[in-house]
Amino acid sequence: MTSKAASHFANTRIDARALLGLSDPSDRDWGQIRAAQIDAANNSALLRFAVNVVAASLLALLFTPTLPGWVVGGWMAAMLGAQLVIVLKRIARRREHARNASPAEIRGPVIEAVVLALIWSIPPLGLASIATPEQMLGLWVILSTIMTASAIAFAGVPLATVCFLGVLGLSICVTLGFSEQPVLLVAAVTFIGALIYGCLLRGHSLATMCVDEIAIEERDETVSLLLREFEDHGADWLWEIDSARRVVHASPRFAHALQLAASDINGKPILQLLAGDTWEAGNFSAGLRAFAEKLKSREAFRDILLPVKVAGEERWWELSASPRIDERGNFLGLRGVGSDVTEARQSADKINRMARFDTLTGLPNRLMIHETLARAMSEADKWGSRSAFFMIDLDRFKAVNDTLGHPVGDRLLSRVSERLAQIMSENELCGRLGGDEFAVVVRDASDSTRLEMLAHRIIETLSRPYEVDQHTLYIGASVGVAVAPRDGRTAETLIRSADLALYRSKDAGGGVFHAYEPQLHVQAEERRMLEISLRQALKRGEMHLAYQPIVSAEDGSLEGFETLLRWSHPEMGPISPVKFIPVAEDARLIAPIGEWVLRTACEEAAKWPSHTRVSVNVSPEQLHDPNFVKTVVSAMANSGLPAHRLELEVTESVFLREGTGAVQVLEQILDLGVRLALDDFGTGYSSLGYLSRTRFSTIKVDRSFVQGASKKVPECLAIIRAVVALAGSLGMATTAEGVEDEAEYEMIRSLGCTKVQGYYFGRPLPTEEARALACRDRGREAA
Structure with missing residues (x-):
């Protein structure tokens, strides 16, 4: 019978007909319960035999003076013979230890009970008419005793008890009925009914106890089966120690995990087994120390992780355990589960290394x-x-x-x-x-x-x-x-x-x-605030353009203007481009700002005389954008400015990022007819390869060389002469920046520069003044 069936018995009311053996329910197996009922009858056979022999002997002594000896002897022989056959049969069946019994096997105890009841029915039916009152009283006492004893002894097989009490009780009731003593009849019926009811209750209790025992047995078998399966096929193992922390009942898998024989493990301190070579030195791992503390506390614990030396190799074990307590509350030791988690630990270490x-x-x-x-x-x-x-x-x-x-x-x-x-x-x-x-x-x-x-x-x-x-x-x-x-x-x-x-x-x-230095934090904070303000500067109209004249070195006539971006913050005032342009480039704001500068400059230059050019500085970040060519085309188309009047100024840094397409963008711009100027030549990497790859129209000489040349610095003079010669050989113009007085102007002219730019000819001008200057220059030429 399965544990599920046992649980079903324990939680379901036992049917009376099944209890008596009159039915065999199909939804459950009553074989073990019937076997237990028969075992109860077998175990009480000797008791029934002794009670019946004593009762029969007393009855014989009571009626020997009245009856012939052969009558008493014959009845005693029948009683003793029946009892002897029954007790021998029951003892023989008790040795068989049957685990199951069929419904037919219940008939044996029932037939035996009926036979005994018939034998005991002879005295009340046959002796009532000849017995004295004293003998009748003794008879009723003996019969009451035998019925009570049988109800107790036969309670394991309720149907046999009911049959015995029913047959014997019927004979007693018949005898009392003929004696015309209704009070005694009612008393007898009540007594017999009470015995039958008590017998059924006791039988039900015994059956319930049997169900519980079967359930416990099935549970124990299931647990044992699972433990055997766990030990044979599981990845973990069981371990057990006594109150002195010595290993007891070492399981095969536990011994295999330690690579030792079970006989070499039993009785050894578990800490010594786990510590291995470190036991003598006392150099224990942190995990083993934590495990030792848990053993001292004698409390349950889970998932203690510790390194273990097994055959010279370090392994990682995970241990859990619960205390074992006897019925008196005494601590017996710990029993738990262990598992080898070395592979999982190695994987975790690998993941941890990858993470760090x-x-x-x-x-x-x-x-x-x-x-x-x-x-x-x-x-x-x-x-x-x-x-x-x-x-x-x-x-x-x-x-x-x-x-x-x-x-x-x-x-x-x-x-x-x-x-x-x-x-x-x-x-x-x-x-x-x-x-x-x-x-x-x-x-x-x-x-x-x-x-x-x-x-x-x-x-x-x-x-x-x-x-x-x-x-x-x-x-x-x-x-x-x-x-x-x-x-x-x-x-x-x-x-x-x-x-x-x-x-x-x-x-x-x-x-x-x-x-x-603390000042660096101040500068960083200033830079951060500058970036925040810069993101809203265009929308708030805080930016404007200024235009610095570029004139011919030969006669001082106006060639055009360089566009310069200015920012006037409402709180911080004017902010130098040296400060905010790098911020704009780092914050990726230079593209929208540069586009606004280009469009605004083109719109303003379209209002100037037809020979006046406008120069616009372009950031490398703009040229690395393939859509920048479309921006240039759109700016010229919307403003109506011819391509030859627009000059874009780029620095050498634009060529440092290979593979970004900046050179292709410049070539497309040149194909539009737009002019290109190389700004700050000589201050950066100064590779002549830039000049050979790109068709520049102008090379601009940085103001640092102009100032150095004005102070007669030989290197600066040599650089300017070299740049002028190089530009002349390549068909390019040269623009000297930062000319601030007449002496510098005359020097630049003598060195051969074609165009000049600086405070000597004009500071950066607001839009209206630059427009007025361009118109005056056109009027002077017309005159």
Whole structure:
């Protein structure tokens, strides 16, 4: 019978007909219950035999003076013979230990009960007429005793008891009926009914107890089966220890996990088995110490993770257990489950490494750097010391990526990480933040001289040439340094301070380091506020254009105007383009601002005389946009300005980003008939390749050379002469910027520059004044 069936018995009312053995319900198996009922009858056979023998003997003694000896002897022989057959049969059946019994097997005890009842019915029916009152009283006492004893002994088989009481009770009632004693008849019927009812109740209780025992047995068998299945096929194992923490009943899988025989495990302290070689030295792992504390507490625990040495190999186990308590509440030990989670632990370690280490360089990534910095700052604060954070950015790395491709760039980053790791001591941790940015955490930064030496060493080491894929690469490094707690009391604040210091190093041209200063934060905040205001400047009409005259060096006649952007903030006043143009480029605002400048300049230039040109500065970010050509076409079409009157000024930096399409954009603009001017030539990279690839109409000489030449600096004079000669050979004009007096003007003329621009001929003019100047110049030419 399954545990489900047993549970069904326990929770369902037992049917009376099934209890008596008169029916065999199809929805449940009564075989075990019937077997238990028969076992109860078998177990009480000797008791029934003794009771019947004693009662029969008393009855014989009571009626021997009245009846012939052969009558009493014959009845005694019949009684004793029947009892002997029954008891022998019951004892034989008791040895069989049957687990199931069919409905037919209930008939045996029933027939036996009927036979005994018939034998006991003879005295009341046959002796009532000849017995004395004293003998009748003794007879009723004996019969009452035998019925009560039978009701108790035969309660395991209720149908047999009912039959015995029914047959014997019927004979008694008949006898009392003929004796015309109704009171005694009613008393007898009540007594017999009470015995039958009590017998049925006891039988029901016994059946219920049998159901409960079957359910418990089935549950135990199921648990045992599951445990055997768990031990044979499960990935985990069972373990058990006594109150002294010694292993008892070591399971085969537990022994296999330790790679020891079960006999070598039983009786051994579990801590000694798990500690392995470290047991003698006492150098236990943190997990084993936590496990020992749990054993001391004698309380249940779950998922204790600890390393275990098995045959010289480190394995990771996860243990859970519950206490074993006896019925008196005494602690017997612990019983639990263990599992080998080494593979899961290794996977978790791998995932943790991937989460904290950069896959390209193998260095700690941003997350681990942040965690290390936080711990370093906490330790420094605890001991009243200092810690530091270095922010490192590679100089000219972008040019490597743009010219040689990202695979070469990635290999270069790996070489950089190798060099950086080699110069780290135990006091420092280096890592990669992302892109070409690296960082160093200095745990003890008490010595400022060592910090400075480390910064110089980083720059010097990373600036040495690299050999990558048969390319010799030259890059550099800029470093920003922040020291805690002076420059920040949290990791986030310290990183921001180092970033500001790095920004200053990059502004200084790179290849240097700067320490954080409070003024840098002020400048950063000013820059942030500037960006916020700049985003709304165009909408609020805060920007306007100014136009600086460009004249002929030969006769001073007006050639055109250079368009200059001006910003007047309502609170901060006029803001220099030197401050807000870089902000606009970094914030990606230069494209909409540049488009507005171009359209406005074209609309104004269309109102000037037909020979006057307008020059507009174009940012590299604009030229890297393929749609910029459409913007130029739209500006000229909407304003009606002819293409030859528009000149766009670009700087050498536009050619530094290869593969962006800037050169193709310039070629398309030239095809429109728009002129191009190369601004600030000589101050940047000054590659003659730019001039050969692009059809410039003008080369502009920076004002720094003009001022140097006016002071008779030989190099500046030589550069201007070289630029003039180069431009003349290529059919280009030259414009000298920053001419401020007549002497500089005469010098520029003598050097051969074709056009001049500077305060000597006019400062940047508002729109109306520039328009008036252009019209006056046209009138002078007409005159």
